[in-house]
Amino acid sequence: MNFVQxxxxxxxxxxxxxxFRKDSQRNYLLFLMGINTGLRVSDILKLKVGDVKEKHITIREQKTGKQKWIMITPALRRELKACIGDRQDDEFLFKSRQGGNKPIGRSMAYKILRNAATAFKLKDIGTHTMRKTFGYHFYQQTKDVAMLQEIFNHSSPDITLKYIGVNQDGMDKAMSKFRI
Structure with missing residues (x-):
């Protein structure tokens, strides 16, 4: 498995x-959901319209089995309202275009993000990039590694900082100033 940034x-x-907004409402919402909640793509794809109509999303994480309660940010809430309109509560939020009420798969979510990565000449991009982007920007805005550690269910602050690439940023900065 490749390490994504x-x-x-x-x-x-x-x-x-x-x-994404120009390309597809579904793909735009997928990206927004990923970068604004920090959820894993496996949990995002299971969401139904009814799951995002309240102030919080309540899910049981697929990977950990833990119950999670995530507040929907005001900006994300506005976008959700505009996108879901009068869709039924039991409809998958990220519905496959192949018919029926089925969500897109992980491989399709990956393909969607890879297309954007290609368009913007980004490397090391995958579905986990959305979660890491959320973490990186959350940390940059709050500097609260303990809160982010809890959001991500990590066992230590060091793991969280490494995970979001902050350690790498520090190493890169130090190396750029290094002379011998």
């Missing part, structure tokens, strides 16, 4: 949002 540059995040 967060999208660190806010301008790139905004450009990718615009790219």
């Amino acid at each position: 967060p999208i660190r540059d806010q301008e790139k995040v905004d450009a990718i949002k615009a790219y």
Whole structure:
């Protein structure tokens, strides 16, 4: 498995949002959900319209089996309302175009993100990039590694910082100043 990176540059995040908005409402919402909740793609794809109509999303994480309660940010809430309109509560939020009420699969979510990565010449991008992008920007805005550790269910702050690429940023900065 390849190691994926967060999208660190806010301008790139905004450009990718615009790219998805123009391309597909479903794909735009998928990207927004990933970068605004920090959920794993496996949990995002299971969401139904009714799951996102309240102030919080309540799920049982597929990977850990733990119950999770995530607040929907005001900006995400506005986008959700605009996108879901009068869709039925039992409809999958990220419905496959192959008919029926089935969600897209992980491989389709990966393909969607890879297309954006190609369009923006980004490397080391995968479905986990959305979760890491959320973590990276959450940390940059709050500097609260303990809170992020809890959101991600990590066992230590060091794991969280490594996971979101902050340690790598520090190493890169130190190496750029290093002379011998």
